[in-house]
Amino acid sequence: MTAKRSERLLDSLTYIALTVCALIFLLPILWIVRTSFTTKAIAYQIPPKWFITPTLDNYRDIFTDNPFGKYFMNSMVVSLVSTVIAVFLGAMAAYWIARRVKGGNFLRIAILGTQMLPPIVMVIPIFMMIKKLNLLDSWVALIATYLSFSLPYMIWLLMGFFEAIPKDLDEACEIDGCTKMQAFTKVVLPLAAPGIMAAGILSFLMAWNEFLFALVLTGTGARTLPVAIANMETQQGVMIAQLCAATVIIILPVVVLSLFIQKYLVNGMTMGSVK
């Protein structure tokens, strides 16, 4: 009887603690969302006005005063293209490594090693290379640079997925007369589709959120959103309401994406790290 009661008490405490946690994570974001819908004057008001009539002015402003549309486009193109290339090349490489134990081991360690490289080690030589090639401030430069982390990451994640698929399946296909490529595209890829989806989303997130390379390698032409919002503040003093709107724009796609693919996302992250 008492055991049951203490159990129930513990349950209530757990729910209270979790609610507090959830609020700590959620409230700062909600406050930013709220401020992004206020007028400029209200955004500065302390004590804050709790009930506001929402306005879309800030969102309109950042797209007209700033070339924010262009930066959004840059982020989208660079993230999408680098992800597509990484998925395409990474899937093939991961399949090769997963199916060939011999000689694959060194590659496995090397690929895991790339995940430990601090970006600061890479950014200086990459900057000099890109400068020499006259490609500073271009999409190509960013896409190629992002492959340096997203391709190994993709290979690492997908190796696990491919290893989980029984070898017999693609071997059976080859015995029936298909080539390696056919066995890969017709048998293995469809089976690994959820994993590839998860890995692709993670790679997109990494590129979308990347800052250091974009900061160093771009000017105003190929600038991505993280660099754009970091600059907004220094350029125009503290334009609170607009800054909030810009922040919402940068996190919205990521959060929406995560809601749709939560199951895959969790699989991908735990696969990549625990294995």
Next chain:
Amino acid sequence: MLSVKRKQFLIFIVPSLLVLAVTVLYPLVYSFIMSFTSSSLKVRGFGDFVGLDNYIKAFKDAYFIKSGWTTGLFTVIVVTLEFVFGLSVALMLNRIKRGKKLFFTIIIVPMLITPVAVGLIWRLLLHPDLGIVNYLLGVVGLEGQAWLGDAKLAMMTVVLIDIWHQVPFMILLLLAGLVSLPGEPYEAATIDGASRLQTFWNVTLPLMKETIIVAVLFRVITAIKTYDLIYVLTKGGPGTTTEVISYHIYKQAYTFLNTGYSSAMSYLLLLVIMLLSVVFVRLGRGKAQAR
């Protein structure tokens, strides 16, 4: 000796190897060579070969050493607190049955936000005059602080913000480990009459050992690399109180243009990260054998 089939199979790996050779290997070698030269953005080409001078300079450079300590301190505090907090939340999430998905969905959100946005969000909230945090403190009768401008508080503030951003990752990994634990040891513990705390110490923790090591290693490595958050929050200041190693190297390269020296420092950072990884891997193995 290669059969036709194996040759065809090479098509799978060769494109990736080429891309990695250009985007990873070449820059690494380039910067390694650069670390032995007086290379600078002010002059063309590599500059002169100076042997180990850059490395020796780094060990005598008080600012570099200090940024190393700052990074170490930041990493230890952040990872320890994130581990304790993350494990508590993971245990709680593992316990409840209703609402688990909702809590989980909310809790992982900060992790997905780019560090730049995280920094900006908190700068606005913590603004000494215009921020909501100081206002709310005022409401309950506490004095507001210059959270990021005060040399005594800046580091603590950065640590707390980093925890807000990164603890979801710890929760995610540890929860994944908890969910996949086998049920039998717990049944045995209940039969033996073990208390809740005993079960946690003697069953949960040992079974979670590998997950914990991986999660901690992962966070240690990312914490040592921290750069974006510092750039947005404090730019290393006030003074150099929050100047972590990555930011210090960045400053050397792009403010003082010393690319040779920066490369040497970044290789030292890389060396430390590699050593730490080896230690953790050994740790993981040693414990597994002892069990």
